[in-house]
Amino acid sequence: MTERKQNYVNGEWIESATGETVAVGNPANPSEVVARYQQSGAADAADAVEAAAAAADDWAATPGPERGRILREAGIRLAERKDELTNLLVAEEGKARAEASGEVQRAVDIFHYFAGKASDLGGTVKSPSAPNQHLYTVEEPVGVAALITPWNYPIAIPAWKLAPALAAGNAVVLKPASIAPGVALELAEALDDAGLPDGVLNVVTGPGSAVGTEFIEHEAVDAVSFTGSSEVGQLVYEQATDAGKRVQTELGGKNPTVVSESADPAEAADIVANGGFGTTGQSCTACSRAIVHESVYDEFVDELVDRAESVDIGPGAEHEMGPQVSAAERDSTLEYVGIAEDEGATLAAGGGVPAGAEVESGYFVEPTVFVDATPDMRIAQEEVFGPVVAVIEVSDFDEGLAVANNVPYGLSASVVTDDHAEANRFVDEAEAGVVKINEKTTGLELHVPFGGFKRSSSETWREQGDAGLSFYTIEKTVYDSY
Known part of the structure; x- marks a missing residue:
């Protein structure tokens, strides 16, 4: 009973x-x-x-x-x-x-x-x-x-x-x-x-x-x-x-990770994947935008797609990534996949429901990567709350910072860089209540303040x-x- x-x-x-x-x-x-x-x-x-x-x-x-x-x-x-x-x-x-x-x-x-x-x-x-x-x-x-x-x-x-x-x-x-x-x-x-x-x-x-x-x-x-x-x-x-x-x-949040020209693409992909696909993307601090310098863009995309496609999906008791919490949340994520495709973003990984006996009845969604996204697309402006990352190409750090800030949210933001000046500028200028350097956007210490700017708080x-x-x-x- x-x-x-x-x-x-x-x-x-x-x-x-x-x-x-x-x-x-x-x-x-x-x-x-x-x-x-x-x-x-x-x-x-x-x-x-x-x-x-x-x-x-x-x-x-x-x-x-x-x-x-x-x-x-x-x-x-x-x-x-x-x-x-x-x-x-x-x-x-x-x-x-x-x-x-x-x-x-x-x-x-x-x-x-x-x-x-x-x-x-x-x-x-x-x-x-x-x-x-x-x-x-x-x-x-x-x-x-x-x-x-x-x-x-x-x-x-x-x-x-x-x-x-x-x-x-x-x-x-x-x-x-x-x-x-x-x-x-x-x-x-x-x-x-x-x-x-x-x-x-x-x-x-x-x-x-x-x-x-x-x-x-x-x-x-x-x-x-x-x-x-x-x-x-x-x-x-x-x-x-x-x-x-x-x-x-x-x-809510629409949290960016800015990937600098000096970043190692593989390290940056690890950081974005952990922040974007962890907890099935169902975190207010999840990374949903990777804003990537053009010089490392292609290599970063290859690395991120590889990580998305290698995630072990299934019931949370035995697998790396569990389902979304409800049919409504899963359907909302899949709706955003369709919106992104309609607006011209290119689906590079995932975007659907995984196949297999273990996942056929649950609310599972594949880790999803969109490339060729632009800052004004809904996939780059609105909170999805699922394992979806939009990758946006930029020509320099200034453009990356501007794109990171150009959303109505301001909860968590991170930068991947080996340039100390860029890191300090990001701390000073990022419009977010939580700012991280060479770290994923998720994860919080319990003894320091937590909260956001703009519509995030x-x-x-x-x-x-x-x-x-x-x-x-x-x-x-x-x-x-x-």
């Missing part, structure tokens, strides 16, 4: 008031139902917010080291169940096992990192102008934080929002993506087992139109953090600001590291005369 998962509200595992559930299938084998989840409504979301609001003051008053102890214990419990959680992530999202295992470990590391940070929260002491006075600041939690998270990193992204929110003393309501919610519920179980007080965390599954909207608009919610598409993120930002909330959005607050804590705290200034 398929397992039926419940919501986590006020320390209890409960059914939704709607009485409805939705099945989540394995994208490598859609006929296989992994579990059934609550199809909750606005009333369920409101109950969760009210539970969080009731628990907020006591949790805020809990000493930081004790909050950190609970986070650390939850991280230990996640680590003990790493194989189990990896299997669930592979089954629901389709990610290759090595990638899924790394993502689970990322969640463990995040909990341990912010466990330590919980003890450091305090404030600053300043020198007053008046005699006989102390002047200092204190950091306080904002209150109730609503977290809305995507399916492509279904445990890492909830963890990197949830851990700093709890470390800072906030109560939380979380809505994971409906298409792969299982591992987010496991975060709640780990925290519950670690001793998190009732009501401090509440997880409700269901559609964004009901659960997400209630979280955003409920008067007891003080802050909203959203990760997802730019289109939905803009709506969330408008809803949240109209309701007077503090808001943070991290959105609300440009309000960054995530991760100390910046991640800042979103969930507010400063109070104290004048103490004696």
Whole structure:
């Protein structure tokens, strides 16, 4: 019998008031139902917010080291169940096992990192102008934080929002993506087992139109953090600001790798292939544009095509690259393949559905390379969110930098070069929140800020590291005369 998962509200595992559930299938084998989840409504979301609001003051008053102890214990419990959680992530999202295992470990590391940070929260002491006075600041939690998270990193992204929110003393309501919610519920179980007080965390599954909207608009919610598409993120930002909330959005990308005249084509192809085809291209930081100097263009294309054609595709449990997460995502990628061909780009590799018994029923797409792409094509301007790389030829570094910046997004960008001056110019002039030299566009450290420019972010607050804590705290200034 398929397992039926419940919501986590006020320390209890409960059914939704709607009485409805939705099945989540394995994208490598859609006929296989992994579990059934609550199809909750606005009333369920409101109950969760009210539970969080009731628990907020006591949790805020809990000493930081004790909050950190609970986070650390939850991280230990996640680590003990790493194989189990990896299997669930592979089954629901389709990610290759090595990638899924790394993502689970990322969640463990995040909990341990912010466990330590919980003890450091305090404030600053300043020198007053008046005699006989102390002047200092204190950091306080904002209150109730609503977290809305995507399916492509279904445990890492909830963890990197949830851990700093709890470390800072906030109560939380979380809505994971409906298409792969299982591992987010496991975060709640780990925290519950670690001793998190009732009501401090509440997880409700269901559609964004009901659960997400209630979280955003409920008067007891003080802050909203959203990760997802730019289109939905803009709506969330408008809803949240109209309701007077503090808001943070991290959105899509159209991430370039600029390949300089001085670059080794084989090394550059490795970097682009890893950034473009890893996680089946389903990462907001995935490389989708290779902007290549004309002197190394032909050799680079040959190398990249060779890598695309050698990727081992199949169910994530046994293969290098798994399926896309849903039929809709696969069909969207294939639609972009058709658009690129119609606009005059040349298909150099992939572009279709792979053949074979292991892949015939899943949502698989071949790693795809387009050449002869121009900067104004839709394939070079719009986020595809699949394993598709458009290769654009440029005549010099200045043109490459201009092409890299000439998109409405600005999340991650990289350059492959042996020229130190070019590397420094790229750091100074690339319009992206994450800039990398001789590295793939994907992959993030947890202790430094993450966020984008332009349509890739609300440009309000960054995530991760100390910046991640800042979103969930507010400063109070104290004048103490004696």
